[in-house]
Amino acid sequence: MWAFILKRSGVMLLTALCLTFVVFFLTNLYPNLEKLAKTQGNMRMTDVQVENWLDTRGYTQPLLVRYGEWLGVVPSFRFTKDNGKVAGRCIKPGMDASVAPEYCGVLQGDFGMSSVFKEKVSVIVGKRLGLTGWLMLFVMIVMVPMALIIGVLAGMREGSKLDRGLSTFSIATTATPEYVSGVLFIVIFASSAVGLKWFKGSSASAMTEITFANFTLPVMTMAFYGMGYIARMTRASMAEVMTAQYIRTARLKGVSFPNIVMKHALRNALIAPFTVIMLQFPWLLTGVVIVETLFNYKGFGWVLVQAASNNDIELLLSCSVVAVFVVLVTQLISDIGYVFLNPRIRMS
Numbered sequence: 001m002w003a004f005i006l007k008r009s010g011v012m013l014l015t016a017l018c019l020t021f022v023v024f025f026l027t028n029l030y031p032n033l034e035k036l037a038k039t040q041g042n043m044r045m046t047d048v049q050v051e052n053w054l055d056t057r058g059y060t061q062p063l064l065v066r067y068g069e070w071l072g073v074v075p076s077f078r079f080t081k082d083n084g085k086v087a088g089r090c091i092k093p094g095m096d097a098s099v100a101p102e103y104c105g106v107l108q109g110d111f112g113m114s115s116v117f118k119e120k121v122s123v124i125v126g127k128r129l130g131l132t133g134w135l136m137l138f139v140m141i142v143m144v145p146m147a148l149i150i151g152v153l154a155g156m157r158e159g160s161k162l163d164r165g166l167s168t169f170s171i172a173t174t175a176t177p178e179y180v181s182g183v184l185f186i187v188i189f190a191s192s193a194v195g196l197k198w199f200k201g202s203s204a205s206a207m208t209e210i211t212f213a214n215f216t217l218p219v220m221t222m223a224f225y226g227m228g229y230i231a232r233m234t235r236a237s238m239a240e241v242m243t244a245q246y247i248r249t250a251r252l253k254g255v256s257f258p259n260i261v262m263k264h265a266l267r268n269a270l271i272a273p274f275t276v277i278m279l280q281f282p283w284l285l286t287g288v289v290i291v292e293t294l295f296n297y298k299g300f301g302w303v304l305v306q307a308a309s310n311n312d313i314e315l316l317l318s319c320s321v322v323a324v325f326v327v328l329v330t331q332l333i334s335d336i337g338y339v340f341l342n343p344r345i346r347m348s
Contacts, residue, residue, distance in 0.1 A: 072105020112314035132299035143223035151234025174228030203297040278334035
């Protein structure tokens with residue numbers, strides 16, 4: 001098991017390096033750097049002035065060198081401002097350049113400064129990630145039990161009216177995008193035009209205090225979209241297990257149908273959905289972009305939109321690191337859990 005974990009950790013490290021390098025390359029294309037120069041300097045800067053601005057700040061260095069600076073394995077570039085002061089990534093405001101460290105990247109826990117919010121990227125991402133974490137927690141609490149119940153009920157009696165009805169409902173939820181179901185929920189449950197003012201159409205107040213009124217609609221929107229996929233996977237797994245030989249043997253021995261489902265079929269049927277459930281975490285982290293924008297909930301998805309729209313390169317890179325880390329860790333946990341749940345894989 002430990003050899004498996006070490007092997008997967010090495011693959012994860014290589015994957016993280018490749019993915020972050022791709023994101024670094026895309027965010028540091030010349031049009032983005034030109035926009036950054038004009039945003040930080042002057043929108044009326046000429047091409048020569050833009051080139052000079054980028055050159056004096058190290059943006060014209062080779063891509064691998066700058067990627068190494070961002071990781072923290074290459075000494076940070078330093079430049080002299082017009083007022084004669086030395087500046088650089090490692091030199092914070094008010095810090096003497098002589099005592100500033102040479103390395104300050106991701107490995108040192110320094111994700112840089114946001115060019116838009118004028119604040120440490122680690123502080124921004126940590127705060128917004130905490131808000132999204134609460135949203136993800138409530139979505140998983142609602143989505144997973146409902147999806148498993150629907151999938152198990154549909155798979156117990158394959159081909160029945162209950163199976164067809166629940167399968168149709170699962171397909172309908174998956175086929176309905178979040179921006180459609182979210183708008184419908186707002187119109188039905190929060191708009192004064194219909195008359196059902198049960199919830200608030202905005203979740204901005206949930207950032208300070210979560211209540212049933214301001215947090216139900218975004219949770220419903222995400223859970224409604226995600227439960228269909230888990231339910232369909234659970235239904236397929238349950239239907240396959242119910243046709244297994246040991247289930248037929250249990251029936252011939254006279255074991256009641258509820259006992260067959262609960263004691264024999266359910267555990268084996270939940271092996272495949274476990275992987276799907278674990279993969280919902282990275283989907284929730286990146287899929288909240290639409291929901292948080294729609295309900296004005298300023299979490300991780302909202303920050304990701306702001307970073308992309310405002311060309312905040314440091315913040316965008318940090319968001320990508322968090323997304324890559326969550327995807328790789330959840331996949332590792334999924335693989336380890338699958339090994340423990342499936343004895344055949346464990347023995348092999």
